[in-house]
Amino acid sequence: MTDRYDVITIGGSAGSLAVITKILDALPPHINTPVVIVLHRLRNVRSEMSRLLSTKRTISEPEDKEPVKEHCIYLAPQNYHLLVEAERTFMLDYSELVNYSRPSIDMTFSSIADVYGEKALGILLSGANKDGAAGLCQIVAAGGMGIVQDPQTADFEVMPRSALDMCKGVKCLSVADMIRYIMGEIL
Template sequence: MSSAPDRAVVIGASAGGVQALLALLPALPADFPWPIFIVLHVPADRSNVLAPLFEAQCGLEVKEAEDKEPVRSGVVYFAPSDYHLLVEENGDLALSSDEAINYSRPSIDVLFESAADAYGEGLIGVILTGANNDGAAGLKAVHAAGGVALVQDPTAAYARTMPQAARQACNAALVLPLERIADYLKGLERE
């Protein structure tokens, strides 16, 4: 579909992720031109509060992703709990209840790998704080498809395992402190 956006941002976060995203997302302008897809690991019974929580803090529209939903620019989509979120090449979102990957459903790898197929060099992948290895393979796929790979500086992250694993899997990833990531994304927009 030609109307689907040709760039997008994918973000993965786990332990400490709510705080990190509360620092990152509100710093993006209300007219941010690309869709943002997020997998955040949280206990299943708490996940449906994510979209309202962030919507109240952000200039951007924030919602939980629905199956077969056409992607729109400037919207933040959270993966629903207990489902994987994928992006189709035609620009629709897709959910799956396939088994957990690395004990995670939603899985950051599943989102990042499908988005890398869909957006190629138009994709920006961001791995934030977390205490497991999810997202490392995904970030590598983002880079391999020509996209931009970003990692939160592990030394300053709430939990460093996830950004560290992502950096190890993807040497080319740019390591940034959390407070610089929003600026970096805004800078890409001006390119």
């Protein structure tokens, strides 16, 4: 795997859990690049998401002001927007819902674009609303790479289709090709 990116950010909603699990399971156990996952989930119900995403590696929900570290997989905490600040620390935000969601994929992608620029990889998966599309466009505009799940393979195509409609320069890939891209096997 190449170290093309300083961060990999994956956003998804309905229908994305199985895909995220496949991606995480395919990553090498000692990947240097931090992975940030933003999933839409119910706000006022106890969540077992980190257990559902069980993989060979530990997944943690970051605390406010915690540094983004190599070798780590982070999951946006339930009912908080997850942002990355200029110092490459996390910020938890409890402001209004964005695209009916908190955490908002758009807000995380946007902050990642601002901080990491061309060293950011954003991946947008299955979902039933357009959250993430505008943020993925910001990653691409900042020189980073944007990938969407092929809408024909998504359980809910609205999210990846919205990004394809909004953004020039995003790659539309199957799940297998997304994994191959992350691993540096395809450009």
